Amino acid sequence: MKKENKLDMLENTEQSVIDRLSSEFPPQDVNEKELIFKMSERKFNNNINGLSADDEQTVSGVEVYKHPVWQRVLSAAAAIAVLAGGITGTAYALKHFRNVSDTASNIVTEDTTRHDLKKIAPFGDFAELEYQLCDFQQETMQPIFIRDTDGIKSVFELYSGPIIDTEKREKIADFFNDFDYEELAMDEDEAVGIVNTFMTDQDSSPQVINESEENVPQKAPIIQSQNMLETGSPYFIYCRDNEVRAIRFYDVEQYGVLNYTHFHYGEKDGQLVMTDDKVSVEGWKIDYDLFKTTVEEILGDTPAEPEEETTTPEGEESMTETEIDTGSDNDSFLTLCPSFKDQNWVFSDTNSQQIIETSYEQRENIYNILKCSRCLFVSESDFNTPEILSETPTEHITLSSRDEESLYFFHFSLINDKTYAAFGKYDTEKPDYTDSYYLISDDTEIIQKIKDCLYK
Amino acid sequence: MTDQQVRELLKSSPQTAHRLIFDEYYNYVYTIVFNRLRSFASREDIEECISDVFSDIFIKYNSEGEYNGDIKGFVAFIAKRRAVDTLRRLTSRGVNAVSIDDNEALQLSSAERVDELAEKAETGHAILDAVRSLGEPDSTIIMQKYYYGRNSADIADIVGMKPAAVRKRLSRAAEKLKKILTDMGEGR
Numbered sequence A: 001m002k003k004e005n006k007l008d009m010l011e012n013t014e015q016s017v018i019d020r021l022s023s024e025f026p027p028q029d030v031n032e033k034e035l036i037f038k039m040s041e042r043k044f045n046n047n048i049n050g051l052s053a054d055d056e057q058t059v060s061g062v063e064v065y066k067h068p069v070w071q072r073v074l075s076a077a078a079a080i081a082v083l084a085g086g087i088t089g090t091a092y093a094l095k096h097f098r099n100v101s102d103t104a105s106n107i108v109t110e111d112t113t114r115h116d117l118k119k120i121a122p123f124g125d126f127a128e129l130e131y132q133l134c135d136f137q138q139e140t141m142q143p144i145f146i147r148d149t150d151g152i153k154s155v156f157e158l159y160s161g162p163i164i165d166t167e168k169r170e171k172i173a174d175f176f177n178d179f180d181y182e183e184l185a186m187d188e189d190e191a192v193g194i195v196n197t198f199m200t201d202q203d204s205s206p207q208v209i210n211e212s213e214e215n216v217p218q219k220a221p222i223i224q225s226q227n228m229l230e231t232g233s234p235y236f237i238y239c240r241d242n243e244v245r246a247i248r249f250y251d252v253e254q255y256g257v258l259n260y261t262h263f264h265y266g267e268k269d270g271q272l273v274m275t276d277d278k279v280s281v282e283g284w285k286i287d288y289d290l291f292k293t294t295v296e297e298i299l300g301d302t303p304a305e306p307e308e309e310t311t312t313p314e315g316e317e318s319m320t321e322t323e324i325d326t327g328s329d330n331d332s333f334l335t336l337c338p339s340f341k342d343q344n345w346v347f348s349d350t351n352s353q354q355i356i357e358t359s360y361e362q363r364e365n366i367y368n369i370l371k372c373s374r375c376l377f378v379s380e381s382d383f384n385t386p387e388i389l390s391e392t393p394t395e396h397i398t399l400s401s402r403d404e405e406s407l408y409f410f411h412f413s414l415i416n417d418k419t420y421a422a423f424g425k426y427d428t429e430k431p432d433y434t435d436s437y438y439l440i441s442d443d444t445e446i447i448q449k450i451k452d453c454l455y456k
Numbered sequence B: 001m002t003d004q005q006v007r008e009l010l011k012s013s014p015q016t017a018h019r020l021i022f023d024e025y026y027n028y029v030y031t032i033v034f035n036r037l038r039s040f041a042s043r044e045d046i047e048e049c050i051s052d053v054f055s056d057i058f059i060k061y062n063s064e065g066e067y068n069g070d071i072k073g074f075v076a077f078i079a080k081r082r083a084v085d086t087l088r089r090l091t092s093r094g095v096n097a098v099s100i101d102d103n104e105a106l107q108l109s110s111a112e113r114v115d116e117l118a119e120k121a122e123t124g125h126a127i128l129d130a131v132r133s134l135g136e137p138d139s140t141i142i143m144q145k146y147y148y149g150r151n152s153a154d155i156a157d158i159v160g161m162k163p164a165a166v167r168k169r170l171s172r173a174a175e176k177l178k179k180i181l182t183d184m185g186e187g188r
Helices: A006-010 A015-024 A030-048 A053-060 A074-088 A092-096 A102-110 A112-117 A166-178 A188-202 A225-230 A288-300 A314-318 A321-325 A330-335 A360-371 A446-455 B003-012 B014-037 B043-060 B071-094 B103-107 B114-133 B138-147 B152-159 B163-187
Strands: A142-146 A154-158 A236-240 A243-251 A256-268 A271-274 A280-286 A346-349 A354-357 A375-381 A395-402 A406-415 A418-427 A432-440
Touching: A006 B114, A006 B138, A006 B163, A015 B014, A015 B114, A030 B014, A030 B043, A154 A243, A166 A288, A243 A288, A256 A288, A280 A288, A360 A446, A360 B152, A395 A446, A406 A446, A446 B163, B003 B014, B014 B043, B014 B071, B043 B071, B114 B138, B114 B163, B138 B152, B138 B163, B152 B163
Parallel strands: A142 A271
Antiparallel strands: A142 A154, A236 A243, A243 A256, A256 A271, A256 A280, A346 A354, A346 A395, A375 A432, A395 A406, A406 A418, A418 A432
């Protein structure tokens, strides 16, 4: 761009030339356009919430802390911390993530005339606040530092997303309000069993929750953020006037947990930080499947938001509701492996039958191809390949890579004229394995393009 | 969609309204900002600036009708102002102050000269005509490469070709354009 050329003369030109540029030669990069729209919305939301542009610029430069995995998803960890509280009675987790119901009761008392007449969910009436459906876009995620965990820097990942329209919010609220919630305080043995089972699933070296306050932070259950964040049930966030409310539900096998997190934040030393003394986290026992399917049905029963429409491929009708509502797109596909260009990917050359290393240029070209393709999330599984991918592909290519901890692969296959992409990560130490499957909706030649990059 | 309909939509579904406004004016704003910052700012700075423009538009163009009038002119005004702000911010360290007592001050001229602007506009239209005469997809390839600074892989996706094919067409089209512009220069 910096190299001088004749078209430099078009720069800083007169309005009539700009008008022609705009209409005859527009920028045309769809991904860049979507990125800018998200940035615009985030800035608009921040502005109406009273955060200045300067605050936001400072936040973008925030130092990245290396947290234990569970701390990266405070709300998720907190859901289990409530369980831990049930186990230990006076445990650290309860002390720090205690059930403070004043926030929810505040909401209930805001409009007594309405609430006196109808049953309201313990976390308030979902219809009354403009909850957003979290889009899990890392680009627009803002970290909020939570200060109430002694000596440990925890962070709440504040995602944004489209505001759910009033009609859908009312339907979801009716469902939430009608449900009979059960407090999570339970029999100690039962709670220990549930938490240990959950921890065993998530961590190869499960820790027993200890009543010792000092030990609890390190022994908190580990929750894989990839699993919980990118493929779980819908996650609702409300963020206005420096106030955050987050609602999501988890499946802890025996039953589900609805987690409600609420706190206020402000700006300090260039970082967003919680301003409350304690983060309020509450949890209730729920029917996970019922909640997940009902909410997904409501969210999916009318035409999607425009933002979603742009990433919805033609083959949508063949997908299940779960698949559509996961709302994955190009960004989520590439964020599975953010260091793609810097990893040493290898592939098997079908001609020479040799394993060949890719060059940086090849990786960059492949990255650009993937970046511009439209992807629809199909499923995530542990060792089980989705049924639709059990057929023999007419064309395929696999890239694999490894570092000290993990093995990675990207596998692309063409089946019935549809291109599927799979990303897998195998942790060599735990062992732990996850893979995600996507349908590349707009480009049936993507495998050929990747091969062109590799074989040229 | 009329101005009134957009304002109604802003009340019921602000994000849908924002999306409509964004889709309608994205190319226009992008072109204005890019045209001003192209040589001074990184792509990230340009994207930041464009998002600032739309954030401003979303705030000022609201359902209460705070702004009334020609929305395209309003959009252009905000885009130009934001682009200039960004340019000032990026180039502030490079600006040299000149004392009015200095002899150099006598040589300073107005930044805008009408005759130069008119000539520049004429040249701009001529260049665009020359690019347009290449036909598609060459005109798009040339503009995306040499004006917007995109790489062959990105352009390949835009025009639906392979990167290698884009590179081939690019080199031929560039030669052709060079000849057209040279002939045009000689003809003047």
